[in-house]
Amino acid sequence: MPSTARGVFTTSLSPGPADGTTRLSFLEVEVANGEDAMLLEGGGLVANPYLGAITESCDIALQSPRMTTDACSFYRPLYITLLGCFVVAVLVTSPFSLKQANPWGLLALFLPKLDQVPPKDEWIADTWDHFKMPQCDSGPMDGAVQKVDYWINESTWVKPKPAKHMAGKWWLFPNESAGGHWVPGHTEPAVPGHYEYKMVLHHKPVPLYRTPQQEACVASRRTANDLHQKLIQQHEDFLKKRAEMEELLQWQEKHHCDAQTANVKYHLRHGGTEMQEPDGAPSGAHCQRACTVKRFAAYTWTKEDGCILKKPRSGTSWQALPQTGAYSGFGCDVEEVASSQWIADKAQKHTLLDGVQPSMDALVGHGAPGTVLCVMLLTPYTASVDVVLMQQRTNSGIFKCDQHAIYSNQKLRLATGLTTRRIYDSQLVEIGGQWNTALDTDLALAFWRAVLKDPEWKQVKWIVQTSPETVFNFGMLKSVLFREEQQSGLDTKGTYLAAPGTVGFPPFFQVLSQTVLKNFGLMSRECFWQMRYWGNEQWPQSMWMDKCLMDTVHARRPVLNDLIGNATGAGACLSPHWTSSIAHHPVALREQRVCFEHGGDEFTHQKLKK
Structure with missing residues (x-):
């Protein structure tokens, strides 16, 4: 009959189970045929990863002469190791909120806080946050x-002393046997x-x-410091301007503002009230808010004339007149009717897709070979609006694609x-960073x-963007x-493509x-x-997205020599590079x-050359 040894591992959890009991795990060691075999019973120890430390006590009651007191010390490290692996597995797979915020789970919390540490051996531009x-x-x-130390031989006048007669006196000297001796009277000489x-x-x-x-170094440093302070002030001004613009855009969203019509001026046919509003002068969006706040019916905004608010009288009708550079529209809802969809959290801004829904999975992968969706980001109230309208009129640019969106x-x-x-x-972008370029990653992510x-x-x-x-x-x-x-x-x-x-x-x-766009979103x-x-x-x-697609998505990145050309200046269509490359940038409106307007982008070079 084989002998057995039973060990009891008691765990103390804080807080404990709801019923006040203590969880036990029994480790039964069976000695059979001269071999030691381990058997876990009782379901094992289940540790809560979010609770405090686990303390253990090992009390082994040995019944086998072959088992020694080292059994506890042997199995305890193994048990703790298994328990630690279980805790890590629970943390990584748990639906804990930190995992939703960080795909690395809790492990990222223990990474060093490096903030912005420049990579080694790479040039960095002088910007407001990196200035040398x-x-x-x-x-x-x-x-x-x-402080300079120096010595001076200083003289001091000592007054003269006249001669002085000293009477005889017994002088005490303790070291003498008699305790002293008699000093006869004498005269001390005069001292001049x-x-x-x-x-x-x-x-x-x-x-x-x-x-x-x-002196030249001081002047150079003073100039550099003045420039640095100027860059810091420009950064603070940019943050203020961006915050004001975001507040305006969120106001438009909450008040359910309708679209503004480009290159159109609203005219009151039979009279009415028109008023120039300074608060609406910065842009058409400002003018739209001013129209709503001032309780006017419509508005027209131009860079030259600013914001003109319009209120018709009884029997007045509207007339839309074409005017380049004008933006017209009607007021928004006076009360807030919608919630804002703006994202403030930095990590959430970089989260394009939280997960692929089954309905979207079913659609992804459809589409005929070679079909293209062309998308474009348009800056409002700029000359780019006229460029887009010209491309639409000539059926060029994104309007040649199978589908398009602006x-x-x-x-x-x-x-x-x-x-x-x-x-x-x-859509406000600051210039700065490592190479003093446009820091437009947040804008690009909002676009995608x-x-x-x-x-x-x-x-x-x-x-195609x-x-x-x-x-x-x-x-x-x-x-x-x-x-x-293929x-x-x-x-x-x-x-x-790169x-x-x-x-x-x-x-x-x-x-x-x-496929790469879907994986990028995920x-x-x-x-x-x-x-x-x-x-x-x-x-x-562009660099951030390229790095993401290469190192994280691991997408194919074929490099095409003819992807980007340099036919951009005057007479771009007549340049030999015009038809040797797919895209050219920038090409001005003219x-x-x-x-x-002479036949589109496919055959313009040949037509104009003839």
Whole structure:
């Protein structure tokens, strides 16, 4: 009959179970045929990962002569190791709120707080948050002095002393046997007046002066400091301006403001009240809010005339007159009727898709080969509006694509059947970061979030993000996309196109497959955590997105030499580079008119050359 040894592991959890009992786990060691075998009974120890520390007591009652008191010390480390693995597994797979905020679970909480630490051996521009003062010897500070020690042989006059007779006296000397001895009377000689000399240490402050080289260094540092303070002030002004714009845009959203009509002026046919409103002068959005607050019916805004509020009288009708650069519309709801969809949390801004719904999964992957959705981000109240209208009129640019959509932070009615879709961003971009470039990652993510919420991207194979100032050859693009589809095959990571050299993933012409856009939406939050110490704050969106797609999504990144061309100046259509590259940027409105209004982007070069 084999002997057994039973050990009891008692766990103390804080707080304990609701019923006040203590959970026990029994470790039964069975000795059979000269071999020790372990058997876990009682369901094992179940630890709550969110509670306090676990204390253990081991009380082994040995019944087998072969078992020693080392059994407890042998099994305790093994038991603690298994328990630790279980706790980590629970933390990683738990629906705890921190896991929702951080895909790395609680582990990221223990990472060092590096803030913005520049990468080694990389050049950094002088911006407000990364400014390098001139490294030179500036010498002493203004008004600086140095304490100098020096010795002076000072003389002191000693007054004369006359001769003095000293009477006889018994002088006491304890060291003598008699206790002293008699000193007979005597006369001390006179001492004439004289000078005594003594070296005395003195201290003296001596002003310090700079050398000409040090003066030049001080002037250089003063100039650099003035520039740094100016950059800091510009940053603070930008933050204030952005906050004001975001407040205005959220007001428009909450008051359910209707679209503004571009290049149209509202006219009162039979009279009424018109008033120029200074509060609405900055933009059409400001004018729309002023129209609502002042309880006017309509408005027209232009850069030249500012905001004109309009209120009709009885029997007055409206007339819409064409006027380039004018934006007109009606007032919004006086009371708030909607909630704001703006996102303030930094990590949430980088979360484009929290999860793929089954209905969306069913749609993703559809679309005929080579089909393209072209999307564009439009800055309101700028010359880019005229560029877009010219492209629509000539059926060029994004209007040649299978589907197209234009996004802006303002809802603008550009033409019949052409209205911008709203994004939730101020569209104000600060210049700074590691290379003193546009820090537009938040803007780009707000744009892609709006694109992913719309259904069109699920119905095509490719998505092309372009800008109004970019001209691209749609025929060349289609042939490249067909070729890439054949080469990628059943790639589940997706494909996006890049240009050689420093251009990389160009911000003005980004070509992504449907699959890579979906994966980017799903993994954008993970990219945020991986680049939170530097890239999130220091890189432009093209670099940030390129890094995310390469290192996190692991998408295909074919580099095309003919993706971006340099035919951008006067006579761009006549340049030999015009037909050798897919896209060109920037091309001004005047040059686009020359190119597009003579036959479109496909054959303009040949037509004009003839």
